[in-house]
Amino acid sequence: MKIVVCGTGYVGLVHAAVCSEYGHQVYAYDNDPEKLAAFSSGQAERIETYVNEPGLANIIREMLDRYLFFASDLASIIEGTDTVFMCLPTPPNLDGSTNLTFYDAAAQQLAQLLAQRKDQRRVVVVNKSTVPIGTARHLEKILNSHNVENFGISANPEFLAEGTAVAQARRPDRVVVGCDHEQDHKILRRVYSQFVHHVRIKYIETSPETAEAIKYVANTMLLTYISFWNGVGAKIGEKIPNVNIDDLRLGVTADERISTWGSFVSNGAGGSCFGKDIASLINQLRKVNVSTKMLEASYEVNEYQKIYLVDRAITEAGFKFNNKTVAVLGLAFKKHTNDMRDASSIKVIESLLGKGTARINAYDPLANESAKQVFDPSKNVLFEKIDYFDSAREAIKNSDALFISSDCEEFRGLSRTVEELVKPPYLIMDGRRMIPDHDDLVSKDYSYIAVGSMVLGPAYA
Ligand SMILES: NC(=O)c1ccc[n+]([C@@H]2O[C@H](COP(=O)([O-])OP(=O)(O)OC[C@H]3O[C@@H](n4cnc5c(N)ncnc54)[C@H](O)[C@@H]3O)[C@@H](O)[C@H]2O)c1
Incomplete structure (x- = not known):
């Protein structure tokens, strides 16, 4: 498959590198030329200045100019592509809503280029960025407004955790693919052929909206679980004499329904996703009049914990x-x-x-x-x-x-x-x-x- 990756940050670069290992022709584009120069150098030190993930620089060095190519001009790589993966930043606005400025700028540029393709083979534009529920539909409107033909849209959220991103991209827990049409699912199945029918990896095909919702519910669930331990378990250990938090954790998580992950109390969870994703879900749910008290509590506990x-x-x-x-x-x-x-x-x-x-x-x-x-x-x-x-x-x-x-x-x-x-x-x-x-x-x-x-x-x- 020919794959274009738009945005080579943590998510895009890891995705591009691991897809190239599976024999796809991967063209990675970013609007930051300095990043691209570092990645095209194949030098670990330069690559790691931007994205420091164990094993990543090695894959890039091995695949560079064979299966993996970096391009500073999107127009030069778009012809004949089967998929475009959107891996753009989606930072929070002050009110917690998701800022789609970067995403929209890239989508508009892409739509213009796709409208001018000579090769009219079907192309699936896939959101890997974490975007509010309904953004794939919004993308469809942008592509239609530029009269792009023969395209599908998809939501394929990323679940990687930084620090183990390469290992997880090679062997994720699940791959979630939301598409409207069977022909688009078929294209994504070819991209992810190593995971379809895998005995341990769940390959989940659903609607774009469900795929988008899976990402938000999963991330806020993880933060809520962490906040539960920090806001309840840790406080019991701090305030009540003779309670040993390590034993408390062991005893509680001995129940196989209760996860060990997230039970280690800490001074809060950081990273680019938890805070902004829970804030975004709060914002999305308020718009449809759903009570967000529980999510607000998770968020507040985590912030104060820091x-x-x-x-x-x-x-x-x-x-x-x-x-x-x-x-x-x-x-x-x-x-x-x-x-x-x-x-x-x-x-x-x-x-x-x-x-x-x-x-x-x-x-x-x-x-x-x-x-x-x-x-x-x-x-x-x-x-x-x-x-x-x-x-x-x-x-x-x-x-x-x-x-x-x-x-x-x-x-x-x-x-x-x-x-x-x-x-x-x-x-x-x-x-x-x-x-x-x-x-x-x-x-x-x-x-x-x-x-x-x-x-x-x-x-x-
Ligand atoms: N980092 C994570 O652990 C993680 C995990 C899961 C999901 N996500 C989601 O994935 C998305 C990307 O996250 P990230 O951590 O990779 O972000 P990042 O900021 O590391 O990378 C984004 C890249 O997009 C580039 N870019 C910005 N505007 C562009 C444009 N118009 N055209 C081309 N490139 C452009 C930037 O230069 C940057 O290299 C976000 O929605 C994030 O929530 C991130």
């Missing part, structure tokens, strides 16, 4: 952030990625600086550079107080307190480092319960607050 350890440090441990240096470890929204979108660290650092923290010693194994763009001092002068370090050790040295904001595995060994480099009084705020042997530190008079547990060790006067 900063509440800072509040607990003050109210429960008596810590004063004024003029202190705080090491913040784990800037990306989770391990194995440099993606800073909606990362909990953003709220954490803003909160710390707002409480008078003198310096932030920041460290992330992959995201220091992308963090510098987020914490741009020209947007907020307080960000001048952030210094970046190449290791957790360097960041912890000379600090008064430590905040662990993501789940990078290397943080599990931090108790030794802390003991070696900083003497008590010293406060550790553990947003991911990453220090299994924290009891050792507490026995040596370090103060420790983790999500899901009461404050351990001495309180500050």
Whole structure:
């Protein structure tokens, strides 16, 4: 099949790369020429500046100019294509609704080009972006308004999780394809032939609207489950003596109907999707007069969770952030990625600086550079107080307190480092319960607050 991918971000680039592995001719287009130059170089370091996913750069290097091509001109690749995958950003508007500006601009450009095709073979335009229910129908109108002929529209939402995107694209839980016509389903079946009739992968064919709804319900369900543990399980562990959150989790999730995934309490879930997707679904449901109380609660619990350890440090441990240096470890929204979108660290650092923290010693194994763009001092002068370090050790040295904001595995060994480099009084705020042997530190008079547990060790006067 000839496949065009429009938008080479996390979703588009991974999709293009993995489709090329299955022998399709994949042409990937983006309107950012610098990105395209980096991807066409085949050099891991340049590719990973934009999308850092395990295994991705290798596939690109192997498939480049054989099955995978990058183009800065959509017109040059559109002729004779069987499908166009729309992988455009769909950020939130201030009211939570989905901003379709990027999507619409690309759809309009595509429609003009498809209308001028010489080869009039059937083309299916497929939404992989997460878009409000009804957007495939909206796309159909755009294509019709340009008199495009012989086309179908489809919704084929993406479910990948960053950090494991390649593995998941090679072997997803399910592939959801929404089309109006059998002939379009047939084209998509050829694109995804490796997954159709797979014994473990569910290949679900449905209407475009149902496919769009599946994505929103799935994502908001995941966030709601995370928020349940953070808003209920964690709070029981923090407020009621002798409740051990780890045992609580094990006991509850022993029931096979209750998922282990999402039961690990934390300082909130970040990333480009959860927050914006739940906000968008709230907005979509309000328009059809459906109560959104439950979704609003999930959203609010998650947002407050990002900063509440800072509040607990003050109210429960008596810590004063004024003029202190705080090491913040784990800037990306989770391990194995440099993606800073909606990362909990953003709220954490803003909160710390707002409480008078003198310096932030920041460290992330992959995201220091992308963090510098987020914490741009020209947007907020307080960000001048952030210094970046190449290791957790360097960041912890000379600090008064430590905040662990993501789940990078290397943080599990931090108790030794802390003991070696900083003497008590010293406060550790553990947003991911990453220090299994924290009891050792507490026995040596370090103060420790983790999500899901009461404050351990001495309180500050
Ligand atoms: N990142 C994820 O984990 C994830 C998972 C599932 C679904 N999604 C959804 O997939 C969509 C894309 O997300 P992403 O993370 O890949 O976004 P992204 O911002 O990483 O990538 C989008 C790309 O589109 C390009 N672009 C913007 N306007 C364009 C235009 N007019 N023509 C061509 N290219 C254009 C940008 O330069 C960028 O490279 C969103 O709707 C998102 O909600 C994302």
